[in-house]
Amino acid sequence: MRFMVITKATAESESGRHATTEDIETMGNFIQEMVDAGVLLAADGLHPSDKGARIYFDGDAKTVVDGPFAETKELVGGFYLVEMKSLEECVEWFKRCPVQRHGGETTNIEIRRVVQFEDLGEAFTPELREAVEKREAQAAPGFRSA
Known part of the structure; x- marks a missing residue:
């Protein structure tokens, strides 16, 4: 089973401040463990929402709104795409994820x-x-859907 593991943005990550060398090394070690275990398919962080846009659809009408977006807790800060045997295995892996604390605010993870x-089903x-x-x-290369 594949899982998308989503790290949520924080006010600090939205500020555009870069991670410390120590944070990069710590996260790199965790990512290397997943690579060595053969479970990591992809992983990346995202730029702050002020460098992005949203497209709102209303029937045939499309409205583009440039970032930044106000509700930081609803924003994605990064992601992992992993192959695991079960949700439980994925949860166990990511309970070990080194989560950076930005300005006292902790990043949350959604799986x-x-x-x-x-x-x-039959529709396919x-x-x-x-x-x-x-x-x-x-x-x-490497693209795969469903």
Whole structure:
């Protein structure tokens, strides 16, 4: 099973301040453990929301709003994509994640299972599966959907 592990932004991470050398080394060690265990598929941090945008959809109308966005606790600060045997295994791994404390504020982590082909049921026909497999073959190396 694949899981998206989402780290939440904080006021400090939204300020654009960079991590310390010690924080980078500590996080690098944790990431290396996952690489060595063969469970890490991807991981990255995100720039603050003032460097991003949102697109709001209302029928055919699309409205683009540039960041920053006010509700920091609702923002994503980074992510991991991992392959684990179960949610419980994923939780155990990420209970060990070195979480930086930014200005007294602690980053939170959310774990969500990634939808797999088998989760889609009968609606995911053999024709649709074939189309997805064709698209995956054309995409960048390592790309995989469902």
